[in-house]
Every structure is written in structure tokens, then in C-alpha cells.
Amino acid sequence: MNWSAIPYDYKLLKGDPMLILSLLVPFILWALMHLLFPFLEVLVMKQWNVDISPYYRQTGIFFLMLIPMMMGMVYGFILLDERDGGIITAISVTPTGKFGYLKLRMGIPLFLSFVFIILFLFLLGLTGTLNILQLIVISLLISSQSLILLLLLGAFADNKVIGMAISKGFGILLMGPLLGFALPAPYNWSGAYSPLFWASRSLLSDSQDTFWLYASITFLFHLFLVWILFRKFTARSD
Amino acid sequence: MIQVQNLTYSYPGTEKQVLKDISFEIKEGEIFGFLGPSGAGKSTTQKVLNGLLKGFGGSVHINGTDLSKMKRSFYEKIGVAFEFPNLYLKLTALENLQLFASFFKSKTRDPDELLKMVQLEGDRDTRVEAFSKGMKMRLSFIRSLLNQPELLFLDEPTAGLDPGNARIMKDIILDLKQQGVTIFLTTHHMDDAGELCNRLAFMVEGTLPVIDSTQELRLKHGKKTVRLEYMENGMTLSDEFPIDQLAFNPTFNEILENQEILTIHTQEASLEDIFIKVTGQQLKQ
16 A cells, blocks of 8 residues: 555645535534434424434434445545546556555545444444444445445546436435335345445344344445456556 | 567457557667657557557567566556646645655655756646646656656657747657667657657558658658759859769859858758658648
8 A cells, every 4th residue: 555645635635625525424424413313302202202212323323324425425536536637547657556546545435434433333322232343344344335436436437427426326325224224024125235234234233143144245245346346447448 | 678569459349450460669778759640549559568558469578578467567667658748736746746756666756856857846836737738748747757767658748838848858858868768759740750769650540651760761761962052143043963972063063162152951851751752641630
């Protein structure tokens, strides 16, 4: 990994308010959960006599899934900027090469997502009965969702307009855990098309066995998607 | 240094061959130029040679190693300047050079020294988005020199430059040649090709009908005559004389001795004339 290139990312981000705003999303989500949810809890109870507190964890987990998506989008758009400017081609003829470049582009959103997710889990008390190893594993798995969006943009988006469309379409994967939470069995399995469905199941597991089973499915699902998209990206002639 | 045998290339998803069975050799320390109109395949050839385009036919060997088996360390000693400057617009000139220097393992040159070479030292801390095209071209050019390359690929290096800056670039290129750097240059600018290149290949629609030294091309295709312009009885007159045995030509000597000479020129053909004569195509398309 070419660590010395990282400080320049800050300078690339600095000029783009939309990207900076996206990086603030984890804090906004935390504030919504921390401040708004208790307020809503009281309000909904008063108005409709419904207790929404059992859904605190599900809501938090859904918000958590937005973090890697935002990171993937931020860095995916930097990648598209670099493609537009012919930068990826210029890096391709250095020893770092396209592969080295991609490692750098993938490493930062993965790392940032991981840090934010771990913080999110602890600060909002979403850890449940999971031990520290399980929390690290599931945080890494959810973080790798950022790579899928980044690579999806890198592999298929020729420009930012297509990039925006892909990012919006990516929201379909977020529907997976929502379907899992909202629908009764067996309809809740309709969210199984999304790796995030499996990740959310893993996070909500009560037993060791189910945690590792769902975590393994999430891992294999992500590995398959990253592998396909990585190949597609590196096969491009830019 | 570079041996190319029967090179063919078609862009993925297209049937049309852009490079049609071309063969050539580039010797160590020479400036080898591809001269041809836009769309002839010059940049495509460069992209194959610098490893950007894969899936070509034929063989390419660089320093005896098959290009398709080249390791990434190959790029430690390669420099590439593209036709269109591809720089980080949001970074300053200095930051662009520093960031790219970080992509090499080997020792790189001092960015300030490079900026000074192309008179950009005063703009080192300016964001590249505020640069003119000429400034971007110069920055992109010196970026290709960061790693002190032994082999340099230059694609239209003087395109978009004013004559003053084009002169600076050409002087640097000639200086690099003096230092033993092998340079592969593509251009559709005949003056650059004539001034810079030891050998030239004419490229037309993916083929190389002519490969020869610049000097030989001029001699082979030029008229071996001298044209004299002189004043006689208040009138401007001109005459042409064969170079062969010129010193013993009585008419030539008589004019030299008795008339006011205005100009004397040997009648070598320009590269553009030769290109049109050999290929039947115009250069500037």
C-alpha cells in the first residue's frame, strides 16, 4: 500500500462539498439515532400508544448499513473524477499501476467504514450479545460493502451521471435487510438477494452458530461480488 | 532497445485493425519518431509499447524481454507523457509531482528542479485547474521525467505550445538524448520530427511504408541542387545548379564573383514533401 499518497486524498475531497457532506453522514446518522429516536419513542407512545423501542436495534442496524454505502460513493466518485482526467491511465504506467491504485482506493473507504461502524455499534449500544471478535468480523463484512459500490462505479460508470444512477440503484441492496425486518416469516426471506440481509441477520443473531453461519454467507457473497467487479474493473483499458 | 515484429492491434469489440502487421526497431539512445496524420495509429502503437493496451498480435521485446511478460518494475525506468495532459486539477503543480513521485520505488528527481526546467517554478503552488493548456502540457511532460527514465514515450510533445515553450521542450528532449535516454516520439509536426528524430517511420492507416534516418530521407527525396538568388542590373534573378562538381561550375562561379548574391539554398525536400510523395497523403489532417 502506498501510504504516502493518502494525504492527497484530503486535498481532492476539500474542493468538493458534496463529497465532504457524504463523509459527515455517519455523524448525522448517529445524531438521528441518539437524539431523534428517544424523542420519537415518546411521541409515538403518546400519540398512538405504540412502543417502538423493540425496533431500536433494527433501525440502528439499518442506519449502520448506510455508512459503507456513503464511503463507497465518496471514493467511487473520486475514482470517476480520476478516470475523467485520465489519471488512472497515467498511474497505469508507473510501478504502482492500476492494481496498486485500486488497493489504495479500496483501502481507505474500507478502513473508514470499519472505524465508523465499530464506533456506531458501541456508541448506540447495538452490540447485543456479540463478543469483540464477532463485532470486528461483522464490522469488516459490512465495511466491505463500500468496496462493492466503489468497484461497481469503477467497472460500469463511464461518467458521473451514470455513477449517480448506479449509486441510486445500489439502494436496492439496502432493501434486503428492510424486508428481513419488516415482513413476517417466511416472506422475510425475500431480502436474501442482498448480502446486507445476511449481515443484518448475523448482527441480530442470538446464538454463536447462527452468527457464524450468516457471517460466512455474507463473506462468500461479498467475496464473489468483489472478485467479479474487480476483474471487470481491471479489464477496462483506462 | 525495442524490437517490434508483425504487430497488429484491434480495439476490443471492433473488427477493424488499427495496426496492420508493423515491424520496426528502436536503438538505444536514439530518438525514433512516428510521423503521420491524426488517426494513423501512432498513439495506439505507443500505448501497446508502454503496456497500456493488451491483446496485441505479433511480438514486442524491450531490452530483450517479451513485453507480455514484463513485471511492474519495468515502469521504474519508463517515462510516458500523454497527448492530453492528465493531471490532478485540484492539486497544485508541486503536489501533482510529489504524488506521482510516491508511485515509484526508485529515487525520483527534485520536483522544483523539474518545474524550473520548464519555467513553471513561479506556479509551483498554483492549482492545476488554473493552468493554461500549454502549462499543463509542460507539467505533464516533466512528470514523465520524475523517475529519470531510460526509455521515454512522448505523444505529440509540442502540441498546444507557443513557439517559445515548444523550443524549451525541444531543447530538453535533445538534452535527454545527449544523456543517452531512448525516446519514442509521435508527432504530426514535421518540423519537430525533422529537428528531433534520428530516425523516422511514416505511419499511414496502421502501416509503416517508410522507416529511415531523417538525413537519408531528405537526401533520397530531395533534389541535389543549389538555388541561387542574385541581383543583376537591378533585377532579382535565380538559378539552380547541381551540387555535384559545384566548385568547378563556371556559371555558378561567374555569378558568385560578379553579382550581388541574395540567397543560397540547397534544395532538400521538406519532410512534408517526402511524406506526401511517399504516402500520397497529407500530414495535417
